[in-house]
Amino acid sequence: MGAAPKSEWLQPHRITLIILAAAIVLACALTMRWDWLPAYLPLALQGIWRTIWLLVVTVTLGIALAIPIGFAQAAGPAFLAVPARLFCTIIRGTPLLLQLWLLYYGLGSLFPQFPWIRESFLWPYLRQAWPYGVLALTLSYAGYEGEVMRGAFAGVPKGQLEAARAFGMRRWTAFRRIWLPQALRRALPTLAGETVLQLKATPLVATITMVDIYSVASRVRQETFVTYEPLLLLALVYMAITGVIVFAFRKIEARIPARLG
Amino acid sequence: MPGGAPAHSKSSNGGMRRCSVGVTTLTDIFLSASAASLAELLAFDPPGWGGNLLRGLLASVGIACGSFGLGLLIGISGAYGKLYGSPMVRDLFGLYTTIVRAVPELVLILLLYFAGTDLVNRLLTLLGYAPVDINGLVAGICVLGVVQGAYSTEVLRGAILAIPQGQIEAARAYGMSPSLQLRRITLPAMAPYAIPGLANLWLIATKDTALLAVVGFNELTQTTRLAAGATKAYFTFFIAAGVLYLALTLVSNVIISRFERYSRRGMPSVVETR
Numbered sequence: 099m100g101a102a103p104k105s106e107w108l109q110p111h112r113i114t115l116i117i118l119a120a121a122i123v124l125a126c127a128l129t130m131r132w133d134w135l136p137a138y139l140p141l142a143l144q145g146i147w148r149t150i151w152l153l154v155v156t157v158t159l160g161i162a163l164a165i166p167i168g169f170a171q172a173a174g175p176a177f178l179a180v181p182a183r184l185f186c187t188i189i190r191g192t193p194l195l196l197q198l199w200l201l202y203y204g205l206g207s208l209f210p211q212f213p214w215i216r217e218s219f220l221w222p223y224l225r226q227a228w229p230y231g232v233l234a235l236t237l238s239y240a241g242y243e244g245e246v247m248r249g250a251f252a253g254v255p256k257g258q259l260e261a262a263r264a265f266g267m268r269r270w271t272a273f274r275r276i277w278l279p280q281a282l283r284r285a286l287p288t289l290a291g292e293t294v295l296q297l298k299a300t301p302l303v304a305t306i307t308m309v310d311i312y313s314v315a316s317r318v319r320q321e322t323f324v325t326y327e328p329l330l331l332l333a334l335v336y337m338a339i340t341g342v343i344v345f346a347f348r349k350i351e352a353r354i355p356a357r358l359g
Numbered sequence: 360m361p362g363g364a365p366a367h368s369k370s371s372n373g374g375m376r377r378c379s380v381g382v383t384t385l386t387d388i389f390l391s392a393s394a395a396s397l398a399e400l401l402a403f404d405p406p407g408w409g410g411n412l413l414r415g416l417l418a419s420v421g422i423a424c425g426s427f428g429l430g431l432l433i434g435i436s437g438a439y440g441k442l443y444g445s446p447m448v449r450d451l452f453g454l455y456t457t458i459v460r461a462v463p464e465l466v467l468i469l470l471l472y473f474a475g476t477d478l479v480n481r482l483l484t485l486l487g488y489a490p491v492d493i494n495g496l497v498a499g500i501c502v503l504g505v506v507q508g509a510y511s512t513e514v515l516r517g518a519i520l521a522i523p524q525g526q527i528e529a530a531r532a533y534g535m536s537p538s539l540q541l542r543r544i545t546l547p548a549m550a551p552y553a554i555p556g557l558a559n560l561w562l563i564a565t566k567d568t569a570l571l572a573v574v575g576f577n578e579l580t581q582t583t584r585l586a587a588g589a590t591k592a593y594f595t596f597f598i599a600a601g602v603l604y605l606a607l608t609l610v611s612n613v614i615i616s617r618f619e620r621y622s623r624r625g626m627p628s629v630v631e632t633r
Binding site for chain 2 (some may be wrong): 109112114115169187188190192193194195196197199200203204207208209294297298299300301302305312317325326329332333336337340341
């Protein structure tokens, strides 16, 4: 919507719509209950921070994991390609909520049975919820993005790789300089969509007691018995984060030359 | 139970042998039960939870079918509205798809679940009827249908745009009414373009049913959690449910590829260009 020039964008019906929207917002602000907001604001900010942190960490780790998974499927030997494909099928074929609960309740009930885990330095972390949330979200992102990376690696024209060989590049150099950058460029347009999907998956971690913005909203609803207002505000927060993600990726895409070989 | 005792002693024997080595085997980790107690846990009759899991799966499939169908209806009207509607209608549908695709399904489910049931009840009291307790199944289908509708609007809009313009013009030239044109030309002609996207949506619909577990609806994931919580066999039940979901996905894939081949009949065969 923002790309069109202003004169075209601001048509008469849009003015009506904007006035209508402003009226609805005003009505919400005046007639609904917002007195709980100041008391919960610090907690809400902390929750927003936690959500964004979770998003950034899992997307970064997920991409790092997706590259080998996609490459194994596109060009790897069978003993790597088959497990990678199996991993993608399983992750994409089962609900994230189930994976999350499997890891949290399953591993969480399993680990205390091993004394050497309880004595290790990792135990203080493994007793908390967030490692399981990060693990589940990372694996899920890697599964979906691994499939994208497979297509991206396979889509790089053969001539590019042959040219790299003709230049006398070793396999690792050709991968690093030619194959990977072009594959990443091909995967970039889907990355924005996948990242928005990942943002939309983050509230699931509230079901395993992680305190993100979603669980702050549920807590407000439970403690103050205000039903709709926290949810509306929550939807607004997620829309704002989505807007930022879409905007950021558009900027990144504009910086990278679009021409593909 | 006559079969239970020997099975138990066998498993404890195995456990002792393993203890002497000091290693737990993979079966113990991933199934946290021996084969005999596994069969007992997943049995169809009440002490086992197999029947409940299958009922949960059935509920999940039912909700997925319903919400996918509702989403398709919303999607067709949304795509038409976005393509041929007045500027106002276009903007409203644009707003709908943007908002629904930007807000997590979990939040939408809570919002629509509570707001929707509240609204219906208020409407009923306004009309002088007693408030009703809305069926969880219907509410789930409606909520997920609204979410699905936003995505299928985009898929179908793209598919309609991919139809060669001449075909629609020819239909108009023949004097077909819009509804006849939709039924005879637009829907069949866009099907090959729409099916890959719709297939994705169907798979998303089957997995999104799991989100209804959060509002306490008894579909497969919620049933699984109840079963796992009651028996403490977390791995067994979550993996069993995972297998059921995976089976649903794989069976769907087979059926979808049939549909796709049927909808592409008469078109030049496309070798995958990946």
